[in-house]
Amino acid sequence: MSIRTGSRLVLDLGGPLLWSTCLAAHSTVPCRSDVCAAAAVQDNPWNCSSSTDGRGSDGGGGRGLCACSAYPYNPLNGQCARGDVTTTPMLANVTDGVNPLYPVAFPVHAACAPGALLGSLPSGAVGVAGLSGAPLSLPSQVAASLKVERKFALCLPGGGGTGAAIFGGGPFHLLVVPEEFGMVSNGLSYISYLRNPKNGGFYLDVVGIAVNHRGADVPPDSLALDAGTGHGGVMLSTVAPYTALRPDIYRAVIEAIDAELRLIARAPPSWPFERCYQRSAMWWTRVGPPLATVDLMLRSGGNWTFFGSNMIVQVNEETLCFAIVEMGPTPAMDESPAVIIGGFQLEDNLLVFDLEKGRLGSTGLLYWIRTTCSNFNFSWGTP
Template sequence: MRRLFFHHLLAVSALLLAAQWGGGRAVHAPLVSPLAKDPATSLYTIFIKDGSGPLVVDLAGPLIWSACACASGHPTFPCGSAECAAASGFSCPPQGQEDYGGGGAAVDGGDHRCMCTARPCDPVTRARCAAGDLTSFAMSANATDGRNALYPVSFQAVGACAPNWLLRSSSLPAGAAGVAGFGRAPLSLPSQLAAQRGFGRRFALCLPGVAIFGDTPIHLGSYPPDLMTTIASTPLAANPRGSGGYYLPVEAISVSWSNWNVAPTRAALPPGALELDAATGRGGVTLSTVRRYTAMRPDVYRAFVQAFGEAIGRPGYVKTMPAVPPFELCYDTFSLRRVKVLGWDVPSIRLELGAGATMNWTVGAGNSMVQAAERTLCLAVVEMHGAEAAAPAVVIGGYQVEDNLLVFEEDKEVLHFSGLLWGSGATCSGFNFTAPL
């Protein structure tokens, strides 16, 4: 099922390449765009669409969409086109349900003379969706050598023309023009750029700071080597039900102190709790840029917080504090020690990855703890509720991957990850965007 799904993606991408951009195989320079974090919503935006505000980055989203009036004279695609076939590969979830796979598009069918209609959705709630013409947008980014922004590049991208009410009613930052889907889908932004420019199906995110598209060295800040030569990697798991999200092959979760000579505390998870169900597509551990904090299904969450509580309490000097919603485990900062560069001295969370990973995924204090009140530091992990209980077992939120370099290689189904960059000389904000344009 997984292999067939990706063969389908490749086939549709090839159709798009032939239908819209010709059959040329020229390889163009990789592209780079800045990423920002909205302080009000904690969502991340990319500055890439010409003549409008930024687009919200949805790592699991299958589609680009932006508000535009129906009478604006925008181009459209017929229902029988390759672009329309690509848009129909992912369906919007029913009203009131969430689907972390991206919930993106459905099309009018049958009549090849009709105009293709896509269904963009609010990336945060996945509950608000609307019908809109499949159209094309003018976009621009900068060519890059992996170290500098070189010169501006303009291009067209296929996306959905959403009604203005969807933009107004969605949980998006003020001034945002829409959404840029980065998921495993032919009409996601990385897939379209790879098809157009022939630079490989690879993209990098460093939040907040920079997005890089294409096969290139990556240099951030004063860290001299190409980061691609130094960071860890893991195979990516794929959702067999066609979800556009990126899944990690996590086999267990443990908690450990770096400065105590004691064995890690492993969360006592139910058997198979983290597995991705091949029949339903539920479960698994996935990444999100629209979920603020990591969320866990109740059975996983309860075992995890018990393990974390036991580990942080083992030294005997850490004092608990009352919970600060939505967080459950909170601690008195007066009882904790500061660690140079890395923040607070608390146990690290380890996602134990399966075979093929060069290193486990470790979440330290800089990505695991949040100052929730005066003298109160809380574990930035929350419990899923209601319908979410049938979603992935774990959704790793944006806070947990900030200041981490993530490089997705879709051809190889591999994710490269740096861990927290603090203290390395590399920073997500360290890319050189000041070169003359």
């Protein structure tokens, strides 16, 4: 996401704050302030020290003026560092849901980070924008500064297109057919999401997984989120490229895929994907190969469905693979999810996160209405 000319932030659904590299001379925030208290309650990774909790570095040249600090975290490589909390301007475009209207600048509080913390981030990224419900997350700060709803929408593009991140609510219009706009917010279906007490992630309450509508041999309790330890559960992620499953769950899903696609000619595995097929043996519909539908069965009833276009990735001209990977045998931290739904699976689906009501809206795959996340109109309108 572009935040000002030449500056881009990686969007992290579970991140509690904003962080970026800073100039050597930057403003600081006093330790004993409401902002620092908000920084102190951020959910830190297990290998990071806790944030200031009313303490910090001496920002007054030995005069005892305490500067608030926090612990920015790189969600791609697991590294973290301590940095000052500063105030910086952010520039965004106001929209009426159809066009951008005019730019607006507003202050945000962010943590400074050393350049080394940018490792593994995409080229040109200067930091990370956390999208959790924490007080210093981007949606919380936008809502407080601009007096809008504590809500945000993400539409992640496929195929290298341009998507959208919209803060403060809708409506949301997409170009559906030439010279006509569709208000896709009218087609949103909402479900409640779960929050992990140990991190800021968004979780789905899932009790089963099905391939082509036939259940995989996954015990319901293996997908549950433990409210006490924060372990398990099915988490949404904008930083994991593909859906990752714990080994026991992964093996059950692979066996279900094998049972359903046993007549489709296989291709050799293509790292990091294990189950691959010959491109010539698959056929395509508007929403991808019809033999590659995966359902997450929700406790509240109904399914969250991923169609072939979000489950099959073409790795070369002759090979298609299921876009799922196996987690390592040892969890990276105690609150490791059972399933991480990756960015590829979320592409071309308008998602609306309502932080006040604790619910998640989804249009489902936009291909059904012959549009994509790249079809927001970014030409300027009239204020």
